[in-house]
Amino acid sequence: MGRPPCCDKVGVKKGPWTPEEDIILVSYIQEHGPGNWRSVPTNTGFPGLLRCSKSCRLRWTNYLRPGIKRGNFTEHEEKMIIHLQALLGNRWAAIASYLPQRTDNDIKNYWNTHLKKKLKKLHTGLDDLNQDGFSASQPITKGQWERRLQTDIQMAKRALCEALSLDKPSQFPDSKPSNGDAHLYATPYQASTYASSAENIARLLENWQKRSPKSAQTNSGTTQNSSNNLVANGSSLNYTEGARTPDAFDSLLSFNSSTSDVSQSVSVEENANFTPETNLFQDESKSNLEAEVPLTLLEKWLFDDGAAQGHEDLIHMSLEDGAGLF
DNA sequence: AAGTAAATCAACCGCTCCTAT
DNA sequence: AATAGGAGCGGTTGATTTACT
Numbered sequence: 001m002g003r004p005p006c007c008d009k010v011g012v013k014k015g016p017w018t019p020e021e022d023i024i025l026v027s028y029i030q031e032h033g034p035g036n037w038r039s040v041p042t043n044t045g046f047p048g049l050l051r052c053s054k055s056c057r058l059r060w061t062n063y064l065r066p067g068i069k070r071g072n073f074t075e076h077e078e079k080m081i082i083h084l085q086a087l088l089g090n091r092w093a094a095i096a097s098y099l100p101q102r103t104d105n106d107i108k109n110y111w112n113t114h115l116k117k118k119l120k121k122l123h124t125g126l127d128d129l130n131q132d133g134f135s136a137s138q139p140i141t142k143g144q145w146e147r148r149l150q151t152d153i154q155m156a157k158r159a160l161c162e163a164l165s166l167d168k169p170s171q172f173p174d175s176k177p178s179n180g181d182a183h184l185y186a187t188p189y190q191a192s193t194y195a196s197s198a199e200n201i202a203r204l205l206e207n208w209q210k211r212s213p214k215s216a217q218t219n220s221g222t223t224q225n226s227s228n229n230l231v232a233n234g235s236s237l238n239y240t241e242g243a244r245t246p247d248a249f250d251s252l253l254s255f256n257s258s259t260s261d262v263s264q265s266v267s268v269e270e271n272a273n274f275t276p277e278t279n280l281f282q283d284e285s286k287s288n289l290e291a292e293v294p295l296t297l298l299e300k301w302l303f304d305d306g307a308a309q310g311h312e313d314l315i316h317m318s319l320e321d322g323a324g325l326f
Numbered sequence: 327a328a329g330t331a332a333a334t335c336a337a338c339c340g341c342t343c344c345t346a347t
Numbered sequence: 348a349a350t351a352g353g354a355g356c357g358g359t360t361g362a363t364t365t366a367c368t
Contacts, residue, residue, distance in 0.1 A: 038354090058337070059336095062337090104356075109335055333365070342355090
């Protein structure tokens with residue numbers, strides 16, 4: 001009955017990830033691709049990752065995954081988030097699908113720490129708002145449900161539109177997971193894809209070093225060594241942890257350098273064309289939709305309705321009366 | 327310079343849904 | 348069809364950093 005037992009929780013490490021753990025995880029994903037998280041802790045060899053699969057997934061999707069932009073939200077992004085939050089409520093994953101470079105966790109944090117206050121400020125003096133002042137904490141009106149539904153439909157249409165586009169051949173006809181990680185397969189399991197993970201790690205490690213001045217000092221010898229390697233590969237990184245690290249990074253970076261320019265290998269624009277929903281639909285559309293629904297009908301429905309509109313339209317679509325939500 | 331409060335954000339927890347058996 | 352595990356999601360926590368007194 002069912003599957004084999006879940007990973008036992010004995011000896012599972014918690015708390016902040018170390019650079020070495022990041023390297024192990026990225027190396028693993030370079031080899032096997034994302035997904036099948038349950039096997040990550042056991043397949044990373046001795047000593048391997050003493051992390052639960054959940055933690056690995058989170059670390060990858062939120063920090064190590066290629067194409068992630070962190071911090072410095074632009075005004076445009078802020079507006080997008082505000083509008084989408086008004087439309088969708090606290091459905092961070094759905095909101096994040098409109099901002100492919102951002103993670104749901106990042107957006108959620110940014111909303112809670114910045115935007116909430118910002119909007120609160122803007123709306124101080126409005127007596128009819130409760131403390132949160134936003135749709136998520138308000139009773140959802142019929143109109144709001146309709147708007148959410150509309151947005152979901154828009155998302156689905158957009159995704160279908162992408163999926164049905166003949167210009168975009170399926171990149172992984174045979175290697176997609178059946179679970180929700182399909183969006184992680186938006187870019188091929190090619191070396192170039194994961195090369196940009198090295199950039200992510202570089203960035204993370206840079207911050208890590210800033211937070212750990214002591215270790216930076218005590219390991220200054222190896223630091224110099226490894227940072228040289230990294231700088232030579234185009235990452236402004238000062239790395240500091242332990243003697244093993246440079247080797248691990250050498251491996252990563254040699255991998256990196258063998259695949260041409262990192263910045264070209266995974267362009268952000270490219271990623272932007274593949275929202276999670278899009279990829280899910282790409283996946284499904286190939287196997288199911290084409291078989292069950294005449295293409296022409298779907299296409300007509302999509303294109304007649306101007307489904308190809310971009311993200312900007314979403315803002316404008318944000319419903320004239322949407323302001324009333326605040 | 328030291329102490330304290332506030333802000334930030336990475337990571338965990340618990341729940342739900344989906345899927346494999 | 349029933350069951351159990353995996354994956355994803357949103358809420359929350361707690362450690363760290365920054366600002367203020």
